[in-house]
Amino acid sequence: MKQKLWTRDFTIITVGSMVSLLGSTLSSFAMNLMVLDRTESTLLFALYNILYTLPMVLSPVLAGPFLDRFSRKRTIATLDFITSGLFLIMSLYLALFPFSFIFFAAMNILLGAIGGVYSVAYQSFYPLTVTEGNMQRAYAVDSTLESLAAFIVPVSALIYNTFGLVPLFAANTVTYFLAAVMETQLRTEEKYTSRESEYSGMRRFVSDFREGLDYLRGERGLMSIAVYFFFSSLAGGVGYVVALPWLRENFANGEYIYSMVWLMGDIARVISGVVFYKLRIPAKYKYAIALTVYVTTCVLEAAYLYVPVPVMAVMCFTTGLLGMASYNIRISATQCYVPDEKKGRFNGAFGTLTTVGQLVGQGAGGALAAVMAKRPIIVLANGICLLAAIVFIGGSKKAVSAVYSTEK
Secondary structure, three states, X not given: OOOOOOOHHHHHHHHHHHHHHHHHXXXXXXXXXXXXXXXXXXXXXXXXXXXXXXXXXXXXXXXHHHHOOOOHHHHHHHHHHHHHHHHHHHHHHHHHOOOOHHHHHHHHHHHHHHHXXXXXXXHHHHHHHOOOOOHHHHHHHXXXXXXXXXXXXXXXXXXXXXXXXXXXXXXXXXXXXXXXXXXXXXXXXXHHHHXXXXXXXXXXXXXXXXXHHHXXXXXXXXXXXXXXXXXXXXXXXXXXXXXHHHHHHXXXXXXXXXXXXXXXXXXXXXHHHHHHHHOOOOHHHHHHHHHHHHHHHHHHHHXXXXXXXXXXXXXXXXXXXXXXXXXXXXXXXXXXXXXXXXXXXXXXXXXXXXXXXXXXXXXXXXXXXXXXXXXXXXXXHHHHHHHHHHHHHHOOHHHHHHHHOOOO
């Protein structure tokens, strides 16, 4: 008999993460606007964003071994309490002192490090709260809420322009604190924390880290998926730094066109999330669907800057629909496939690979844009991504299919 999805702990972790996500979305965009306004420097604005991303390269892979032995639910709550405290400090600073780039850059580094660890802890604990047979529906909820959060970015700009950042930081202090309090009430048992080890301290960390690497190397399907998503993130990073400048150079209202066409992608992801909450994909079709999605998405994202704006919007809507299908298949299957005691290390390694891919793509895209036309750069990046899909996903059909057909 099918169990219900909305259990006590699933509800708590979903509501708590949504509160954290909304706070993060509101504050990060407003903080970017503040830095750009106060510094009037594109270089410092770029540096500010890089300082947030860099800690997210190391913190997930370093946190993974610890989160496979210690309590993830306590980590989630503790990090939200710390984040609440950081927003309190920032709100008081802005209320009492003039803007300081160094101060907010330091805060951004801390928030990036916390975000990297929180992501691994959340991704590794979340599946433990899902009842038998409901993994796909659970990740449909998770991904839909994440897509909905993108719609509040204009609200963030409105609050910033009307009231400034102090009220927004103060509100985040309260919301993160409330999320942390809710998360302290989680009761899901974490059996993996009782594992014994012949080592202690740093030697135990090194042992766990090596064990995680050995596990990933021994799992061809997981390794192929992780490597493909490195190249997918690389292509996404290229698109992030190249598409907006190209649209602004070629259209009088290029930034609005960019926002509009990618908003169509967000709308599609919400629609797709609702569909996957109701529709269950048979396990035997998941690999074929995933590979088809990967190939099609590469082609669409390589070509969308070469078509009229209405067609561009349709293509972005299509990639949003396909992207949500891809995400739901990948995340639900890998979290079912990876043992509970190794989820932290896998999610940490996966997060690090994708973040590195994004940074490499942004750096390569920016460098190439200085010496060649912008649209071919996106074609090149997605061509590489397409080749990665064929080689790593298509070339490892048996191993990847074994992962994607896993159900809970």
